[in-house]
Amino acid sequence: MNFPMHFSRRRVLSAAALLPLAARAQASYPSKPIRMIIPFAAGGATDVLGRDLGQAMTQSLGQSFVVENMGGGAGVPALNTVARAAPDGHTVMFCASGNITAQPLLSKNRVDILSQVAPVGMVASAPHVLVVNGNGPFKSVADLIAYAKAHPGELNFASAGVGGLAHLGTELFARTAGIKVTHIPYKGAAQVNTDLMSGQIQAIFGTMPSFIGLISRGAIRAVGITAPSKASPLKGLPLISQTVPGFTYSTWNAIFAPARTPAASIAKLYEAMQIAARNPTLAHRFDEQGVDIALASPEELRNLVRKESVIWDKVIKDARIELN
CATH class of the missing domain: 3.40.190.10 (Periplasmic binding protein-like II)
Incomplete structure (x- = not known):
């Protein structure tokens, strides 16, 4: 009768011993500048928003964002670069919704994009x-x-x-x-x-x-x-x-990390995004671009990607759209 109690106590002690290590690991992130891949050329709308957001997030993270523009290839090179990066939270992608919800659907060898990258959070939304x-x-x-x-x-x-x-x-x-x-x-x-x-x-x-x-x-x-x-x-x-009842869609901007990035790192990135969204300077910069601040958590973003992918998949099939 004493064995289960003895075993449970050992497990509690072991878990308690690991807590300082986990806390130190989370506290040390980020330990170096964060590489931000943007799947568009420099100077474009997504590039401007990404740089503004990175600068605002730097204030709470204590590390800067190093932007790397990777335009062309329908965003595939950028997606592949992020998907193959070390899942340590030090490489992320700031992209537009189409990069995630539409472009992967046009690949001849379709893969579930959410098995390749992990949602960090959405920060902005805008109509076309x-x-x-x-x-x-x-x-x-x-x-x-x-x-x-x-x-x-x-x-x-x-x-x-x-x-x-x-x-x-x-x-x-x-x-x-x-x-x-x-x-x-x-x-x-x-x-x-x-x-x-x-x-x-x-x-x-x-x-x-x-x-x-x-x-x-x-x-x-x-x-x-x-x-x-x-x-x-x-x-x-x-x-x-x-004029056209039922017609509506938006484009949005969000951060994604490599799949298997630790949840603690994603949570810290999203927390920094939330803090940045309350920054009046960032809100003004976004407003100037015709963009609304619109936050979505990692889970909310995951659900949004699933929902919109279904919509665009039907459009692609109905219109018989193919990449050359």
Whole structure:
């Protein structure tokens, strides 16, 4: 009868002896600068947000973020780099939602992305803006739809690449509105804007930072947004769902770490993200970019990835989208 009590006491003593070691391990993280992989070129919207967030998180973590831009390859090189990194919390990826919820679905050899990377937390959310030529005939979403119905397939929507969220958003818009449009993929945003201003293409979805300068000059016109937002640059823009009921989506930004990163390290990163989100300077910087502060815990982010992956998977299959 005494053996179970003796055995239980030994286990308690052993666990107690390990507590200082675990506490020291958690307290020592991070022990060096954190490598932040961004799957876009320097200067883009995600890059700007990631650098601002890293700087704000540095204040509570006591270690800086070293940003490494890894654009191209539909984000796959960046994902692979993070997935293969040591799972010690010193390599993370700051990405846009499409990198996680859409691009992996286009791979010929599909894998469960959440078996490769671990959610740390979401920090921001923003709608896409639908923009048209500033001197063109389209003044509203209704104008675009009316033209597309009268001229099936003649309305050209551009995107910065096949399978990106702007492309998928275009396909979702066309199907929800019951119209046929032509998708014109580009290899970058700069040429897209040039051709939009010249009238070679008629419309494009994208985030406000890509368009804000051209909108202010009247070179292009914003006719609607894909989801509600409190961000200053988006005030006054109508929801597209007012014209196309049921049409909505957002892009969001989050941090992911290699799978098997210790839960304590992830928790510390998310705590630093929460502290950064309360920083008025960071909130102002995000607002300037047309982005809302929107926090989601690791588990909430995991569920969001699962939910949105189902939505985009259907769009990809319905539109028969494939990467060349």
